[in-house]
Amino acid sequence: MIYILLDKRRATARELAERLEVSVRTVYRDIDALSLAGIPIYAEKGKGGGIFLAENFVLRHSLLSEEEQRRILIGLQSLRAAQYPETEETLAKLGAAFRRKENDWIAVDFSAWGKKETDKFAVIKEAILKKEAVTFSYFGANGKKEQRTVEPLRMLYKSRAWYMQGYCRNRQDYRTFRMSRIREPKMTGETFRRSNGELPKETDQSGQAPINILLHVDVKMAYRIYDEFEEEDVQKTEDGFLAEMNVPEDEWLYGYILSFGPFAAVVRPERIRGLIAERLKKMIENYS
Incomplete structure (x- = not known):
């Protein structure tokens, strides 16, 4: 009942009874029990009336389990790591209220190595x-x-x-x-x-849906397979790996495939194999 009133600020006895699946009489009995326990809850009759919590009521940390307190602080620490504004003061207050020290378990840096963005x-x-x-x-x-x-x-x-x-x-x-x-x-x-x-369903900058690419990657590129692909998208073969990816088709994709050098080849689709072959021919011409 307290959580409901903290969210809604006001509710009728019938609304609470339906939400909690109890009788209206039980709701009023629980209100009396909460009031005796020191919770500033009260009821008003008439139009605009209902059951209220005092405006300045703050949920005591003792009503939250140890696990709930931990999750709240971890969530705030995640926001702070992502540079979300105005989290420091909230973290400090809740840390003191829960009597818990902060654990800086996460850090987020949006820049690439060697860059600051x-x-x-x-x-x-x-x-x-x-x-x-x-x-x-x-x-x-x-x-x-x-x-x-x-x-x-x-x-x-x-x-x-x-x-x-x-x-x-x-x-x-x-x-x-x-x-x-x-x-x-x-x-x-x-x-x-x-x-x-x-926002529309997943598309790339030009509005195209991602395409499915299957690569055969040589065992010498194993480190890239482990770094850049999910385990469920990779199948081990005798001489390397079959790696599947769903990505927008653009120059980035062509460059990514070519970045494997002689240690990868497109298995499908055939059209992408042809495009990569054309680019390889052009590269040879650039050096001839």
């Missing part, structure tokens, strides 16, 4: 939280630099890379932007009302 992520994060459009320079898959204005809705970590999803005002459609290609994002001060519930 935290400012970029901070701007996008703040824009998402404030529902404020951002403008930035963006390098498309074709290498062309364009200025974009986007209503950012969500950050996404997918296939070993960070992306920002939102509504692109330039294209008048939803788009997914790879964070490494975003330059100098700035908040515009213009707010929007869209929510991430409006």
Whole structure:
């Protein structure tokens, strides 16, 4: 009953009886028991009445189990690690209330090794939280630099890379932007009302659905198999591995396959095998 009232702030005896699957008489008996236990709960009759908790009532930490307290603190530590605002003070208060010391079990650094890109992520994060459009320079898959204005809705970590999803005002459609290609994002001060519930199903920047690729990878590249693929997507063979991946088809995909050098080959689809062969021929011409 306390948890329900903390959430709703007010409820009728009949609502509580239905929610708790007890009689109205039992609800009033429980109200009396809670009141005797020192919980500031009271009932008012008439229009607009109901059962209330005092406005300044705070749930005592003793009503939370040890495991519930631990999960709350771990959740807040995760937010702090991801640089979510205003978590330090809350962590300090709850840590004191629960009489628990913090355990810095997680750290998040959005930048690649040797780079610092935290400012970029901070701007996008703040824009998402404030529902404020951002403008930035963006390098498309074709290498062309364009200025974009986007209503950012969500950050996404997918296939070993960070992306920002939102509504692109330039294209008048939803788009997914790879964070490494975003330059100098700035908040515009213009707010929007869209929510991430409006995002379409998984697509790449051009609106294409991911394609399924099967690679044969030589045993010499075992370290990359373990680093870059999930166990359920890999099958061991006599001379290496069969690795399956579902990714958008773009220049990144072609470059990724070629990054294995002579130690990998596309098994399917046949069309991708042909595209990789064409690029290999072009590479040979560049060195002839």
